[in-house]
Amino acid sequence: MKRYAELAPSQRTIMTPGPVEVDPRVLRALSYPILGQFDPEFTSYMNDTMEMLRSLFRTTNQWAFPVDGTSRSGIEAVLTSLIEPGDKVLIPIYGRFGHLLYEIAERVGAEVAYIEKEWGTVFDPEEVISAIHKEKPALVLMVHGETSTGRMQPLAEIGKACRELGILFVVDAVATIGGVPVLTDEWCMDAVIGGTQKCLSVPSGMAPITYNAIAAAKINARKTIERGLRTAADIDAYNASVRPPVIRSNYFDLAQLQDYWSPARLNHHTEMTSMLYALREGLRLVLEEGLEERFARHRLNESALVAGLEAMGLSLYGDPNCKLPVVTCITIPEGVDGESVRSLLLNMFGIEIASSFGSLKGKIWRIGTMGYSCRQQNVLQVLGALEAVLIRHGARVHTGAGLQAALDVYDQT
Amino acid sequence: MKRYAELAPSQRTIMTPGPVEVDPRVLRALSYPILGQFDPEFTSYMNDTMEMLRSLFRTTNQWAFPVDGTSRSGIEAVLTSLIEPGDKVLIPIYGRFGHLLYEIAERVGAEVAYIEKEWGTVFDPEEVISAIHKEKPALVLMVHGETSTGRMQPLAEIGKACRELGILFVVDAVATIGGVPVLTDEWCMDAVIGGTQKCLSVPSGMAPITYNAIAAAKINARKTIERGLRTAADIDAYNASVRPPVIRSNYFDLAQLQDYWSPARLNHHTEMTSMLYALREGLRLVLEEGLEERFARHRLNESALVAGLEAMGLSLYGDPNCKLPVVTCITIPEGVDGESVRSLLLNMFGIEIASSFGSLKGKIWRIGTMGYSCRQQNVLQVLGALEAVLIRHGARVHTGAGLQAALDVYDQT
Structure with missing residues (x-):
């Protein structure tokens, strides 16, 4: 009889549009x-x-x-x-x-x-x-x-x-x-x-x-x-x-x-x-956190993430007037293999971000800021790691700028 | 805003046909x-x-x-x-x-x-x-x-x-x-x-x-x-x-x-x-326990439970030739309120047994011996408690005999 190892899942920073950290x-x-x-x-x-x-x-x-x-x-x-x-x-x-x-x-x-x-x-x-x-x-x-x-x-x-x-x-x-x-x-x-x-x-x-x-x-x-x-x-x-x-x-x-x-x-x-x-x-x-307080937390972390991504030189996907506050979509830069970036994030940093479906497959990444995953340390981790991984893939980014822009947002609150 | 208490479920001995203890x-x-x-x-x-x-x-x-x-x-x-x-x-x-x-x-x-x-x-x-x-x-x-x-x-x-x-x-x-x-x-x-x-x-x-x-x-x-x-x-x-x-x-x-x-x-x-x-x-x-070993454990605890119930003077329900080994049905004695017995078992002893459905509602109790709940200490607890609760309800039982019969079964293994 084959013996199965005890369950021992790794600790992940999950920044997808679900499932997220608990x-x-x-x-x-x-x-x-x-x-x-x-x-x-x-x-x-x-x-x-x-x-x-x-x-x-x-x-x-x-x-x-x-x-x-x-x-x-x-x-x-x-x-x-x-x-x-x-x-x-x-x-x-x-x-x-x-x-x-x-x-x-x-x-x-x-x-x-x-x-x-x-x-x-x-x-x-x-x-x-x-x-x-x-x-x-x-x-x-x-x-x-x-x-x-x-x-x-x-x-x-x-x-x-x-x-x-x-x-x-x-x-x-x-x-x-x-x-x-x-x-x-x-x-x-x-x-x-x-x-x-x-x-x-x-x-x-x-x-x-x-x-x-x-x-x-x-x-x-x-x-x-x-x-x-x-x-x-x-x-x-x-x-x-x-x-x-x-x-x-x-x-x-x-x-x-x-x-x-x-x-x-x-x-x-x-x-x-x-x-x-x-x-x-x-x-x-x-309910203990409070619905309004919870929505405000989601908006704050979204702002920091968006500021960081844009300062890094990345382009957001989609009409900004109807952006879903808890999911941020990024256009994958020309010449960058989106799946390779996701793999390196997961395997080296333990961070998960998402790809998309259908006609958007391979075109965008999606980063969730949802629930317990929607917190300052996660946003900062994903920005820092993404910069490093993009450099590793030969993409041109404004080094150092992403985290500074995000920190500025948090400083203003 | 109403405040809800932290979750704090009581420890139960669950001897129903599911859900059982984990x-x-x-x-x-x-x-x-x-x-x-x-x-x-x-x-x-x-x-x-x-x-x-x-x-x-x-x-x-x-x-x-x-x-x-x-x-x-x-x-x-x-x-x-x-x-x-x-x-x-x-x-x-x-x-x-x-x-x-x-x-x-x-x-x-x-x-x-x-x-x-x-x-x-x-x-x-x-x-x-x-x-x-x-x-x-x-x-x-x-x-x-x-x-x-x-x-x-x-x-x-x-x-x-x-x-x-x-x-x-x-x-x-x-x-x-x-x-x-x-x-x-x-x-x-x-x-x-x-x-x-x-x-x-x-x-x-x-x-x-x-x-x-x-x-x-x-x-x-x-x-x-x-x-x-x-x-x-x-x-x-x-x-x-x-x-x-x-x-x-x-x-x-x-x-x-x-x-x-x-x-x-x-x-x-x-x-x-x-x-x-x-x-x-x-x-x-x-699979670590082994399927055959697990089935044998279920049979053993069923035997002890059945021996105990019968020695107590209770009658089992249904054709014994096709008894489901993991569920034992007991005919509720004449004049005993089955739901009152179940309530006392739960409220005083923390033990849950089941009633049944449709035409059998109020006629039988069902005791499960399933999975993690299917163990010696649970069988002995339910027999001891059931005797006490039946006496409390004025039923005639052979006092002391149930547990002795069950212990005999375990001694023989």
């Missing part, structure tokens, strides 16, 4: 002993988590809980529960994750209309609103922060337009939640999906979502009770009713998940104990 | 720092995990990896990827989790035929085989160990019959994997789903699966590349092909997950870093 207090929470899923101590942690998610999402929605899976599990749970096969959806796309919304919506049976914007920019809200008037969809699906291109879409006007027209507005805020304001109620978003492994700095594994009473009504109309848990009365009531098509997934059936996350505690899956510990602790740390 | 070495692994998902150190842990899963499932299958979600996510991933809408499936049901297979199969579009056996028993393999001949399904779906009733279904003959008839045989081994033999190749199982939070003693959050080349061929026929990752050549090839219906889920699309778990490392979700650490460490501990 606060040691969250890592410690992961190591606590297991509680049963219906143990009153555990269900009180579940309730705490719901409360804290409402604060995070800036909402008074009843429903705010994690789906047990990675971020895209939250997207799929919302889309498969909200979209009835044949429902028309409009998806304005400005990067890879807009395409993912298209992919998922199509698979769950939506009739998809889309508009697409050149990567590196976002939509003028009026463009989206006029497409809404033209297409008359039942739902509009949009990405708030597109990590593939480092852009952020203004949402408030689009949300208002949807609400006036009675159209559901569903937003992927995986990259932004916990790093920049996501105002669920104020922006009239009917359902929002967050991510854990980015600005919340909790390991990948849960997808916090929230949705309002309008969305819940649509979901509840499709509600069934799981086979094996149904009583005779449930079956009679079901057979007597006229309903829209059943939700095509059991795992992602939000009507059933609601019953598990409510005082009814109707058995569904076995809640992920350790991940729930981590999420609760991560949310506690976010 | 080895401190696995809890420690959960607390290690994050690696990026494409960091070579991390992908080597992914590869180790696949290798170890093949040993666990006793298979030479190429595909053995975890789905990122709780156990039922693995079931849904296998069913939604393998079952094309309209495919006929046969589900022999002998407890709640057979109904769950029905629920999921129906939602993913299967035409479901089923046979049902009284709870507390299992099928004679011949009964299933004759139903197969009658129904002529494309797939047969079955539960190996039914935790709701504490029964275990013999599978080898059914698997052989399916293989001869060219029918896919899919097995839910969530409750048995790591606790009793699950012989994927020998029993001709085309796809098997395991669970983490039971006999593997890893927290809930991943669903290890394996499937063979026959199943992979069916899945690969439905393969697409995710929107946003497709090249022009991919799109041309796709448009030129005639294919069965696309898999209705992106999250559970095993054809895409395969590409993520293969050297291609085609981006899909962001792998759950900490849960993967836990699974790798948990599998390492299972």
